[in-house]
Amino acid sequence: MIEYELEGLDLGAVRFAISPLNELGLGLRVFRDPGRYPQHLPWLRMTESARAGLDTEVLTALTNERLWTPDFLHPLPTSPLTRFDDELALVAALPGRVVRGKLLEVHDPLPPVLAGRSDRVLARVVRAVREFWETCFAPWWPRMRTVLEGDVAHRGRVIAQRGLAAMFDDLSVRVRLVGNVVQVSTTGRGGYRRTTTGAGLTLVPSIFSRGGSTPITAEQPPQVMYAARGVGTLWLPDDRVAGPQALVDVLGAARAQLLVVLESPASSTELGVRLGVTTSAVNQHLRALRAAGLLTSARHGRAVLYLRSDLGDRLVRGG
Known part of the structure; x- marks a missing residue:
């Protein structure tokens, strides 16, 4: 169980944002295990020829059997208008030790393709991720972004009409608001609790999320990624x-x-x-x-x- 303690029920502690890189990170799960995401099989078929030229060795290694992905693929977005290039530039600038540490949270030991010099591994990851975006996401991003923006608009109306608690009730079966604590059920045994004081809580709608998910570790800024409305008609x-x-x-x-x-x-x-x-x-x-x-x-x-x-x-x- 992951728990985020809100500063009372102040609306200012909760914000919505959209992250293109987060969508790509979650999309890697579909890339690795399509059977778990049948609603996205049309997307996989449409991108089949493009994916043939990608660095599939690296892209597959960025997830594990539990479909975890490293936290650096899920940055805290600051706006519904976040740009992919800006997010990827921040990843490319990460220190090697940070990248290695985040990869070890997903794989221990690291697979051979991720076990070399940290700077070379990072350069290959950034290149593979950029090519994945340009071939499999960029052509469809306007359509995806419209669904995500529509979800944010809907959640805002629910808050205005029925309050914050009603919005959380409809967010995901894995997420609930108990008092002033947002609880996110996880599949693993681990968990943590932290306050949102000073950082707030960012809610990130996703095309590729099946429920509610959070960063792996408490050191990451508080955020909850959840399934956006309208995904069923996307493809x-x-x-x-x-x-x-x-x-x-x-x-x-x-x-x-x-x-x-x-x-x-x-x-x-x-x-x-x-x-x-x-x-x-x-x-x-x-x-x-x-x-x-x-x-x-x-x-x-x-x-x-x-x-x-x-x-x-x-x-x-x-x-």
Whole structure:
């Protein structure tokens, strides 16, 4: 059990952020053991040819049988707008002894590919990770990021409407708030407890998390990585996202499709990519659905995210 003691229930102690490098680190689990992540098999198929040219020896060695990954692949993000290049630069600048220590927390003894001189091992890890990002993540990152940003927007609304405790109740079956202590269940025997005083608690939504997870050691800043909403539709082909026939008869195919997809927040740009239509066409349908009270919208950073309203939910269920 990992426990983080909040400073009372001060909202300022809890923040949300997105980490591209964290997504890559968790994605290595899918790379190593695809059978545990069936929802991401379409992504693996789409990247199969690209992965053939990667340094698979290093990428596989960055996880162990329990699918642990070194903490330096899970940096504390400071913003929902964190850039991958900035995070990887911090990893590349780590002292060799720190890198070796973090690798030993995952493997003891180290596999041969990670057991050489620390500077050479780090250089090879950074190169392998960068190539993994450029071939298997960067082309799909706008789609992934939209899902992650939509989750953050949803959690913010829950806090505003129902409070911090309600948000934690819906975060993960592995995470719960007891008094002012956030408890995260772990699969191992170990655990630790620390206060968030001075550091706060960062909540990081993830495409590749199956539940709630934390850094391996207490010396890392407090953070909880959890499964983002809407991942189930991330890799669905366009013809799988269709509304019930009764809904199509009333709204038309395009608007019924949008209403079904918007169970989770998304921007017009993301919707256009997913549904294979222009952004301007999507915007026309979104305006009509919102005017009818079937959608809500909220600005998040530079994007406007749309989500089904309560009325829209009832219409889809009835359809």
